Structures are given as C-alpha cells and as structure tokens.
Amino acid sequence: MIISTKKGTPQAELDRIIDSFEKQGLSVTLIRGTDYNVFGLVGDTTKIAEKDVLANPWVENVTRVSAPYKRANRLFHPEDTxxxxxxxxxxxxxxxxxxxxxxxxxxxxxxx
Structure with missing residues (x-):
C-alpha cells in the first residue's frame, strides 16, 4: 500500500501515522519529497480499509499495490535512481x- 500525504503535513502527524501502521505489524518506509511525503507499507494490508486511511485529514491518496516488487515499483519510488x-x-x-x-x-x- 502506498499513502501520500498533503503538503505541509507536520512531523508529529507523520510520526503518528508511522506508529499506527507499525503497531499493526507492517513495515513502513517514509520517502520525503519536496511537495509531499509518501509512505510505503509492506506486509498484510488486506485488513486496512482505504476509507479509514483517507479519513485522516493529512492523507491525500491511498493506492493498493499487489505486485511482489513493491520497493522497486515506480508507484513506491517514482524518482530515477x-x-x-x-x-x-x-x-x-x-x-x-x-x-x-x-x-x-x-x-x-x-x-x-
């Protein structure tokens, strides 16, 4: 699952989001961008409802990724290496x- 946050999301909110997903047993990778931040969630995200994540006012978009190569996927890592x-x-x-x-x-x- 890939979650992008809105521009200007406070660090305390980013930390809270990370903590909530880690408590569910997921591995969370935060990629900081100039305009927005992106979270990559690895693990069993089937029990996470997209609407619940979108209920957070700082969350802009939620994308489910079912491909086995999430960390190399352009959805997760859009910039060239x-x-x-x-x-x-x-x-x-x-x-x-x-x-x-x-x-x-x-x-x-x-x-x-």
Whole structure:
C-alpha cells in the first residue's frame, strides 16, 4: 500500500501515522519529497480499509499495490535512481552503461 500525504503535513502527524501502521505489524518506509511525503507499507494490508486511511485529514491518496516488487515499483519510488561511479553516472537519463562482473572478466586476456 502506498499513502501520500498533503503538503505541509507536520512531523508529529507523520510520526503518528508511522506508529499506527507499525503497531499493526507492517513495515513502513517514509520517502520525503519536496511537495509531499509518501509512505510505503509492506506486509498484510488486506485488513486496512482505504476509507479509514483517507479519513485522516493529512492523507491525500491511498493506492493498493499487489505486485511482489513493491520497493522497486515506480508507484513506491517514482524518482530515477542515479549512481555516480567515479564521475560516471549510471541510471536515470544517463547513457547506458555496460559492465562486466568478475565471472565475465577474469583477466586481461578475456577483455581483448
């Protein structure tokens, strides 16, 4: 389940929301954005009614995610991930990077 909060939600309210879901045995990840915050809930969310979550005046949207890859899903993590390796950008809109792992290249003779 993914929950987005309204702009300007106080930290005390974010903490209260996290605490309430953790008490239900869920793993909660908070992603802070410039305009809004997003909670990712992992665990059995079938007993959570969307209308109950939306009753909180600070909650803007609730989305159920049934995909098994929630933490990699664009709904949960909409921003591109870019990794900087010695000045080379990998990911996002950077050019495609091709890398060989240790099982592919074991010595100089394998590269030439």
């Amino acid at each position: 870019v990794v900087d390796v010695n000045g080379t950008k990998i990911g996002g809109h950077a050019p495609i990077a091709v890398m060989a792992g240790p099982c592919s290249v074991e010595g100089e003779d394998h590269m030439i």
